Amino acid sequence: MVYGGKPSTGCKNCRRRKIKCDEQRPACTQCTTSNRLCPGYAHLFDLVLRDQTESVSRKAQQRRSKRQPASNTNHQRISADDRAAKSNSSLQSSGRLPPSFALIATSATTGYSSLPISLDQPPEQLAINAWMSNYVSFTRQSYSSRGYLDFLLPLYQNTRHDSLLSLATIAMALAIQGGSPRFQHYRQLSHSYFGKALLKASKAIRDPVESVQDDTLMSVLILSFYEVGGADTLKRVLAASEATPISGVHDSGAVALVKHRGKQNGTSELSARLLLAVQTQVVDHCIETSAPFGKTSADLDSLRPTNFENAASRLTSLSARLTDLMAFANPILRSCQLPSTDQLAEILNYASDVEAQVSTWPSYVPEDWRYKPSHTFDDLPSYESKLYVYNRRCDIYQDIWIASTWNSYRSTQLVIQYLILQTLAYLNPDHHTPLGRRIFTAICRVQEMCDDICASVPFNLGNKTFGGPFDRKEVRYPDDGVSKPTDDYRKSAAGLGGRFLIEPLKTAKKAICLREGQSEWIGRQIERIQRIHLLKKPVEVEVEDMPSPKCPGGR
Numbered sequence: 001m002v003y004g005g006k007p008s009t010g011c012k013n014c015r016r017r018k019i020k021c022d023e024q025r026p027a028c029t030q031c032t033t034s035n036r037l038c039p040g041y042a043h044l045f046d047l048v049l050r051d052q053t054e055s056v057s058r059k060a061q062q063r064r065s066k067r068q069p070a071s072n073t074n075h076q077r078i079s080a081d082d083r084a085a086k087s088n089s090s091l092q093s094s095g096r097l098p099p100s101f102a103l104i105a106t107s108a109t110t111g112y113s114s115l116p117i118s119l120d121q122p123p124e125q126l127a128i129n130a131w132m133s134n135y136v137s138f139t140r141q142s143y144s145s146r147g148y149l150d151f152l153l154p155l156y157q158n159t160r161h162d163s164l165l166s167l168a169t170i171a172m173a174l175a176i177q178g179g180s181p182r183f184q185h186y187r188q189l190s191h192s193y194f195g196k197a198l199l200k201a202s203k204a205i206r207d208p209v210e211s212v213q214d215d216t217l218m219s220v221l222i223l224s225f226y227e228v229g230g231a232d233t234l235k236r237v238l239a240a241s242e243a244t245p246i247s248g249v250h251d252s253g254a255v256a257l258v259k260h261r262g263k264q265n266g267t268s269e270l271s272a273r274l275l276l277a278v279q280t281q282v283v284d285h286c287i288e289t290s291a292p293f294g295k296t297s298a299d300l301d302s303l304r305p306t307n308f309e310n311a312a313s314r315l316t317s318l319s320a321r322l323t324d325l326m327a328f329a330n331p332i333l334r335s336c337q338l339p340s341t342d343q344l345a346e347i348l349n350y351a352s353d354v355e356a357q358v359s360t361w362p363s364y365v366p367e368d369w370r371y372k373p374s375h376t377f378d379d380l381p382s383y384e385s386k387l388y389v390y391n392r393r394c395d396i397y398q399d400i401w402i403a404s405t406w407n408s409y410r411s412t413q414l415v416i417q418y419l420i421l422q423t424l425a426y427l428n429p430d431h432h433t434p435l436g437r438r439i440f441t442a443i444c445r446v447q448e449m450c451d452d453i454c455a456s457v458p459f460n461l462g463n464k465t466f467g468g469p470f471d472r473k474e475v476r477y478p479d480d481g482v483s484k485p486t487d488d489y490r491k492s493a494a495g496l497g498g499r500f501l502i503e504p505l506k507t508a509k510k511a512i513c514l515r516e517g518q519s520e521w522i523g524r525q526i527e528r529i530q531r532i533h534l535l536k537k538p539v540e541v542e543v544e545d546m547p548s549p550k551c552p553g554g555r
Contacts, residue, residue, distance in 0.1 A: 012039045123186055124193075127173035134469045134495040135176075151270050155215055164204050165215045167197035168222040175226055190226075197223060205257060212261045217274050220257055224281065255282060280316045283323060311365050312405050318361055319412050321354045329419055339426055347423045355416045361409055369402050371395040374478035377458060388463045390454040390521050394478050400492045400500060403456050407504040410449040414507050417442045417449070421512070443513050450508040450518065453501075457525055460497030466531055469495040498529035505529075 010021025011028050013036055021028045027038035121129075136153055152169065159165045174190035177183045201219060204210040258278050261271075329347045332339050339347075374396045377389050385392065397403040420442045429435035462477040471494040477485045509522045 009041060011041055123174065123177075123183075123189055124170050127177040127183075127186060128170060130177055131169075131173040151214075151273065152218065155218060159215065163215070164197060164200040164210075164219045165222075167193050167200055168219040168226070171197055172222050172226050194223070194226060211257065214268075214270050214274060217257055217261070217278075221274065221277060221281070276313050276316065279313075279320075283316055283319050311361075311369060314364055315361055315405060315409055315412075318358050319408075321357055322412055322415060325350055325354045325419065326415070329423070333419075333422055333426075341427070344423050344426055348420065351416055351420050351423065355413070355420070358409070358412055358416065368398055369406075371397045371403070371406065371456075372480065374458075374480060376476065376478040376481075377463070380463075384463075386521075387524075388461070389458055390518065391451070391515075393451070393455045394458040395452070395455040396459050396478050396480060397456070399489060400460065400497055403459055404500040407453055407456060407500070410453050411504050411507040413449050414446060414511065417446045418510065421446075446511050447514065450511050450514060450522075453504045453508045454518070454522065454525075456504075457501065460493060460501050461525070461528065461532070462493065462497075464494070464532055465528060469533060498532055502526065502529060 008015050008021075010023060011031065014021035014028060014030050017030075019030060021030060023041065026040070030036075031038035132153065155165060156169055171190050171193035174186045174193060178186035178190055197219065201216075201223060204216045204219070210216050255278060258275055328350060332343050332347065372395065374394045377385055377394060378392070380388075397406070421439065424435060424439050424442070427435060429439070431437070431439070458478050462475045464472070464475045467475075471487075471490045475490075475494070477490060477493060479485050505522050505526050509519055509526070511519070
């Protein structure tokens with residue numbers, strides 16, 4: 001509270017007339033002699049806790065008017081700020097700008113940081129501010145991400161506070177924040193907003209106008225990953241930022257909505273990115289559930305604009321073949337009956353064909369997507385280096401999203417190799433035969449992919465061990481030895497780097513015949529991510545029961 005001087009205890013008439021009040025009771029002498037009705041005196045607590053905003057603003061304006069006029073440049077800047085503030089004010093009063101987002105929008109528009117109007121902010125505003133700041137407002141290249149949250153900020157800024165997009169976003173933000181032990185009470189509130197959003201969504205998809213709008217498809221995508229795993233914070237965050245698994249119900253709903261929109265409503269960059277997000281989520285869901293992708297892949301590819309093709313979208317198209325492979329192989333390999341030799345040979349040929357196609361992906365990667373080694377942590381003591389770096393190898397990328405796409409490719413390769421090894425385990429070939437050498441090749445491929453994933457850990461986590469999704473200056477991140485890590489990279493790594501690593505690390509931990517101690521090192525990195533992001537429970541790594549082939553050479 002700003003000190004505005006000793007408060008006057010006189011009556012309101014005397015204070016307005018700026019004369020001394022003798023404070024006689026029941027009426028002061030000044031009011032009595034001038035035949036005025038004395039309004040009485042304010043309570044002492046009301047005076048001490050009075051609102052001083054108007055008084056302080058008036059005095060500040062008087063001081064500014066006495067100063068020398070500012071330069072023309074400053075005048076223009078202030079005018080621009082005033083216009084932006086008035087614009088945001090009109091948006092909020094008209095209902096287009098959600099109240100919980102007014103603070104963020106004003107700061108983003110004017111370029112100046114603002115303090116909250118009240119220290120006691122509602123949970124919705126706290127959750128939205130935290131989500132936008134830590135997971136959305138990053139500078140990124142559009143072609144390096146398969147997600148869609150970088151478009152959420154402008155869409156959310158121009159929506160009404162009671163719209164479908166606003167309700168879905170608030171539900172998601174509260175759920176994410178509720179994953180922290182400190183904010184578990186937000187979960188119940190998030191369920192309430194989720195229910196309201198579902199009612200809005202049901203009406204929107206039946207409306208001929210709203211059903212083809214980008215806001216509606218964005219809202220369905222947000223609702224889809226909200227439902228995955230209940231309180232599984234990691235999957236929700238991953239789904240929002242990199243379009244990972246969604247529930248089957250919303251999976252089908254999102255695909256149906258995209259088909260209903262048609263190609264004529266998918267020509268903009270946002271529409272193309274939303275389509276890619278849907279396609280990526282369907283692929284990942286099919287891989288997770290071993291459901292066939294089938295004709296859906298061709299349908300979604302036909303809706304994509306011809307000028308929208310990048311490395312991330314190509315990886316999604318190639319990964320769709322893996323879903324069909326798993327849908328064909330898993331029922332046979334997991335059956336109670338022993339597979340026949342012909343069935344195993346068919347699975348092996350199918351897997352080899354998919355592996356050959358997926359392996360072509362790195363050849364389509366742009367040159368600036370290539371990763372390179374870093375020696376940032378070479379000066380650390382040996383015992384400390386082993387905590388953050390595996391086998392003294394550290395790779396750096398252009399940004400977090402490119403690193404995540406590379407790790408998605410490695411995870412796809414690992415799943416293919418696991419299927420090949422599982423198939424060969426039933427055949428149990430001699431090591432000197434072609435099939436025996438195929439086991440050795442698959443194991444080497446698994447080791448290579450796991451090493452690449454481990455080498456990306458320092459780039460995603462640095463040497464951070466705690467502190468939540470916030471950048472801390474004492475945390476070291478790898479660099480190329482020429483320039484220091486940028487603020488955008490540090491912020492995105494602190495907020496999303498660990499979360500992008502969860503699925504690749506879980507996939508790598510399922511590997512057999514890794515080097516001694518590597519699986520344990522991967523497990524410690526998963527625990528480190530859980531500790532950094534203040535998750536309630538560690539991320540469990542489920543390892544499927546399957547026959548293990550003998551490792552050639554005693555590995």
